[in-house]
Amino acid sequence: MMEPEEDIPMNPSPPHVLTDVEEEVLHGDAIPGTTFSRQFIIRVLRSWLEALERGTYAAPSEEAPPLELDKELEDSLVELWDMCVTPEVSFVLWELEICQLIAATSRDVYAPRFVEISLGILYNLSCIPELVTRIMTNDAWGLVRSVSALLTSSDTPTLVLLVKTLYTWLRHCRGTNISPPVALLECLKAEALDEILRDSRNEELLLSSLNLAFFMENDCDLPLNLATSSHDLNPCSSLIEAVSQIATLHSDSPETMKGLRQASYLVGTILHRHPEARTRCEGYAKFSEPFNIALHDLASLDQLEEPDHIACLFGYQTLAPLLYTPPFKWISPLLRILNRSHVDGASEPSKMIRCTLTSIVEASLVDSDMTETLKDYLRSTLSGDQNGKVRAVEIHFKIFRDIPLTVEDGITETKTDHTIYNLPKF
Structure with a gap:
């Protein structure tokens, strides 16, 4: 009697390589690299454009109260705002000339929520360096001027987004040596x-x-x-x-x-x-x-x-x-920063604080409670370079006329140090 043959395991067949047409059918109208629908974006932008063209949210009169945004349009715009956190979506919005819609909304719309959402979208676009460069160097729609004019708005959410956007633009210009647009400078x-x-x-x-x-x-x-x-x-x-x-x-x-x-x-x-x-x-x-x-x-x-x-x-x-109000709470941390920055070799903070110390001395506001803190500063400075020692001894002569430093403080004899450093007598 013959034994049945054992099943021989077979490797699975390699997956079918999709053609370009099959890929397009599979993903539908999704933006490459995302699951977001391009058709949805186009639909929202069309509704946005229609609202502007009909003048639905234009100010009826100078003293009219702000207008409320339609709930359905608001929900669609908020979803678009969330979507454009994704760079791929932001680039699609740029290609669809959303900046033209934002500029028109900034100029013509009297519904604060509408303006806020449009600025939120603009801020997300402005977080992408390449798009900021395009905005700063090719503002065909007057976007910068229209948006900057909103700095006089009374709507707080709008102002928060606007100020953050202006900061992002200015920082990008500074970091890339791009000349800021005239409209941006005039606004600032x-x-x-x-x-x-x-x-x-x-x-x-x-x-x-x-x-x-x-x-x-x-x-x-x-x-x-x-x-x-x-x-x-x-x-x-x-x-x-x-x-x-x-x-x-x-x-x-x-x-x-x-x-x-x-x-x-x-x-x-x-x-x-x-x-x-x-x-x-x-x-x-x-x-x-x-x-x-x-x-x-x-x-x-x-x-x-x-x-x-x-x-x-x-x-x-x-x-x-x-x-200059007792108990001079700010002097102690200031000197702690100086001591640390002096040790770390940071000259600029030391320079700043030495100027402050000079003004303290000139105002004759040093009292006994500050002596130990100032002596700590002098100990640190005396351990530094020659210029630091000169400055420390000068401060010593102004402050501690009746409180001489000890050997442990770095000065052995006041007169000797005074002679060595050729400091004027006070």
Whole structure:
């Protein structure tokens, strides 16, 4: 009797290689690399265009209340907003000339939610460097001017997205050496940003506006243009209001601390340009506690790397005479930053804080509670190079006339050091 043959395992056949036609049928109208439907995008854009052409959301009169966006159109636009987080979708939207629709919406639409969604889509497109370059160098639809004009809007969600978009554009231009469009520069040089800082009560908008104003001043040499009403009273009044509002939130988030540091820099630069404003001290006391908190936070960081770290020190250099109120909470963290930056070889922070120390000395505001902190600074500086020693001994002669440093502090004999470094007598 014959044994039945055993089944011999066979390798599966290789999968069928789809032809281009089969691939197209399989994926339908999906945008390559995604599952999003191109037809859906075209359908939404057509509805958007029809709403603009019919003037459905145009302002009926100057004093009319804002219009409500149709729920069905809103849902479709929000879905499109979510979709364009995907770069492939953003490039398709560019090809379909969505920027023309956004420009028209910014100019002609009186429905805040409609404008907000269109700016949200624009912001997502602006997160793609290649598309920002196209917008900045080939603005055939007047998009930049139309969008920038919204900086005077009273709608907070719209302003948040707009300020973030303007910051993204400006940062891209700075990083790629592209000349910013004239319309963008005109917008940033207007008073609207200063007015937002003065009037807004929204934390996200305030922090975004401070971030933009800081970048304009620190990286682009574009000073914050002060509103006339603010300048008449105090050129820093808008920043005082912004800081006061942020401080009421009692937030210790990194974003809040960064905003407070940036505000200190902006106040410093404004006071540097308007020295006469130093005498208008009303309101400056509001800075004291928020900036003490921000400075202690800065002193606790492991490294000083971000530009706003150095900017904060410049702000304190200028603000120091205005914040001379006991118990001088800001001096200790300032000196801790100096000691650490001196050891790490970071010369710029040291320079900033030495200027602040000089103003402290000149104001004769050193008391016994500050002596140990200042002596710690001197110990650190005396261990540095020759120039550092000269500066330290100079400060020693101004501050410690009756509190001589000991051998452990790095100075063996005051007269000897005075002679060695040829310092003038005080």
